[in-house]
Amino acid sequence: MFDTFYIEEDVKTHPTVQRYLEKAKNPHVIFCKNYKEIFNRRKQNFREQKKHTAMILAKKRPPYLHPIPEAFSIGGKDNFYFSHILNCPFDCQYCFLQGMYQSAYFVHFVNYEETLLAIKEKGSGHFFSGYDGDSLALEPKTRFLETFLPFFAKNPQALLEIRTKSAYTKPFFQHEPIDNCVIAWSLNPENIVRNLEKKTASLEKRLKALKAVQDRGWKIGLRFDPIIEHAGFFKNMKAFFKEVFSYVQEPLLHSVTLGAFRLPKAYKKTMEKNVSSLNILAHSIEKDRELRYEREKELLAFCEKELQKYVPQQKLFKI
């Protein structure tokens, strides 16, 4: 997948970097002082870079953990997110990443040790991965779980959320299930997946993956966030929820979150450059420095009512 590697001087001898170079066919290496020299370059074209992407191998520098407001929690009091990668191989047309980042290159922070130390220092809390890129999509390359699952197994006061739109389950069969890990799938009806969540696993594949890890004893989460307004929304969502919950064993369901499409207004201009996002933007209005659906309340109220048929109230969280 990658043959062009930008490598920070600080990590050039890191074992993960060496592994990348050993596995790549004819790797092309360009050294840099700081990943931002490449990732934050002026006048980059996100769409053009998607065609010729590259991997930047970098050192994560403090802060390693970022606090998340309680309103976005799944029942925990202290919530933090962390990023082992920036950017995502998936191409969701509504994703804020294409508004947030100028570059479509991937950044992999290879020094997991420091992030794990920061989590250990916190002792307890909920720790969310998958904010700056799908947690599992690049797992065969990043081997994030190979390090993080054993760590969380030894630190049961801390809870790890892995969030994904992939159907990659291999690590969960190589490791015994742990109570303090939630594998959360972001889900949307298949017509949305096909049209707007390019390169992600189909709904059916995600549901089969979800069932497989659940059967093995892992806790799962369902993330209906963002829900996307579309023709036939009410009928389609009703059928969609029914299908999803036919795969779910309630005792292993950790939490369900519900949220509608929203985007910080500041990202609008960058996203407008990406032609394919415009249809989403056209359906939204500006509200309190964010772009949101005009019918947001109505859409969410309907979904909440439907979800209450399947989910106990204490497991349902609205964003």
Added chain:
Amino acid sequence: MLFLSIAFPLEAKPFIRHFSLQKEEKTFFPLYKNEQIVLGVTGCGQNKAAAAFGYVAALYPIKIAVNIGYAGHAIEKSGALFSINKILGEPSFYPHRRKDFSLDPSTSLQTVEKMEKTFADLCLYDMEAQGFFSAAMSFLPLEKIFLWKIVSDGPNDPFVPTSKWIEKSLEKLAGYINKLTSEMKKEKNEPFLPNLHFSSYQKHRLQRLLSLAEGSDLDFSSIKAPNASTYLDALEKTLRDTLPNYV
């Protein structure tokens, strides 16, 4: 247009001949062009390369820019061809690397004021790249700027004015230039546009809507509207009502 920025006439001649470029009259420095390409013989040094870019960009709608020329290297043999992936400096620049241009090995480069004699580092040395790239970045997206260099001299191999090293790589370089110009043409082709004035935002929205309808047999010409905004709303409604997978 594609701008070929080249410092010296002897480096430029093979391209002028190959692409049948015609000399422009009354320009501040020699310019040669055809329908797709404008080649400037900019003179030596990064200031001249930068100034030339500004001048050409003011005259022509430049969409892609390529700097081609000779460079020195401590150990590489004369005639070796490189694409530039890093221009060393404070700050360094990192031109975009395209996988389909097999100009490997690509390498780093230092732009110097005078012809390099010591070749202390294992990189290419030229006299224009940094000026060219800085100026190009003011006009173009990063992904539309390319630097291709051919080794012409080294510590034991003094520079000799000749076109032969360019001639050696001409076929390959001309192939890449043709590829870039054909991509430029494709990007230029507007999709179906009704006879209305579309702002650039509305053009994007139109492209998006039309791409959703690809493969369908919808007849867009039947949609009548007094202005672009109404037209787009009508088109969107048609798609919403007609396409089963419309989102």
